[in-house]
Amino acid sequence: MKRGMATHPDVHFTCNGCGKCCHDLRLPVGIEEALSWMARGGEVQVLVSAAPWVREPAPDDAVAQYKRERTFLARTAGVPIRVSALLVAAFDGACPFLLPNMLCGGYEERPRVCRIFPAEVNPRALISPANKPCPPEVWTGDNELFARDNVAVSEENQALIASVRQSTIDEVAAKGRLCAVLGIDVAAIESEGYAIYKPSAETLRTALSEEWEVVEPTVWRIVSNRTRSLEVLGSSGVAADAGGGRWSYHGFNPAD
Structure with a gap:
């Protein structure tokens, strides 16, 4: 490939x-x-995943450094882990703010991930029609140019995408405190699924809004629906859990 060509x-x-x-x-x-979102009556959930973190990555390991910036260090009964806690606006069926004419009823207050669509929060994820539910006709060459070489062409979109990505770094410590305050202590294995917590709006609003003193770090457990994964975690000294409790498990793979 020639130097300077788009990849x-x-x-x-x-x-x-x-x-x-x-x-x-x-x-x-x-x-x-x-x-x-909660003030307007929507539901917010906390999705939690984690990966063992037995040593710090090399400075030139871009993938590991990306992960490190967006997770907080925690401990299990065995090895250290890094935990990702995502706040998500959740709904089954139509968005609660979607109007009958398919227009957004909360357009000025919509989340930034809606504003940057079809861009991805993860800069390594390709903007691809195959990953979106939109019909084929919105992707044809006679439509507006949205991205070149996986980068948004609009400076406004670039700035908005950058702000979304930066917030995932800036809010890591606050999400770690949130987990401690709410007693969240179970995570799914990264790339296998999520442990999903559904605190009430009042509980979550209080936990996010008030200034909390430092809370004693939690001893975390790991959940999986994959027998082999649980065996590996157990042999590595990472506390494993088969499921149940104040959370539900969403797996990316069928249980075995």
Whole structure:
């Protein structure tokens, strides 16, 4: 490949208002967005995953450094882990703010992940029609140029995407405190699924809004629906749990 050539195809996209992207979602939101969503009557959940972290990555390990910036260090009965806690605006079926004409009823207050669509929060994830529910006609070359070489062409979109990505770093410590305050202590294995917590709006709003003193770190447990994963975790000294409690398990793979 010649130097300077794009490594990813151009992405053309124009929303046609079909509303398909506004159904059955868990939208990642920042803390202020979560408070706004709940104030308008929406539900916010906490999705938790973790990975063993036995040593710090090399400075040039970009993937590991990306993960490190967006997770907090925690402990199990065995090895250290890094935990990712996502706040998500959750709904089954249509978004609670989607109007019958498929327009957004909370357009000015919609989360930033809605504003940057079809861009991805993870800069390594490709903007691809295959990963979106939108119909084929919104992706054809006669639509507006949205991204070149996986980067949004609009400076406004670039700034908004950057702000979303930066907030996932800036809010890590606050989410660690949130887990401690709420007694969240079970995580799914990263890349296998999530442990999903559904605190009441009042409980979550209080935990996010008030200034809390330092809370004693929790001893975490790990959950999986995969027998082999649990065996490996157990042999590594990482506390493992088969499921149950104040959380539900969402696995990316069938149970075995």
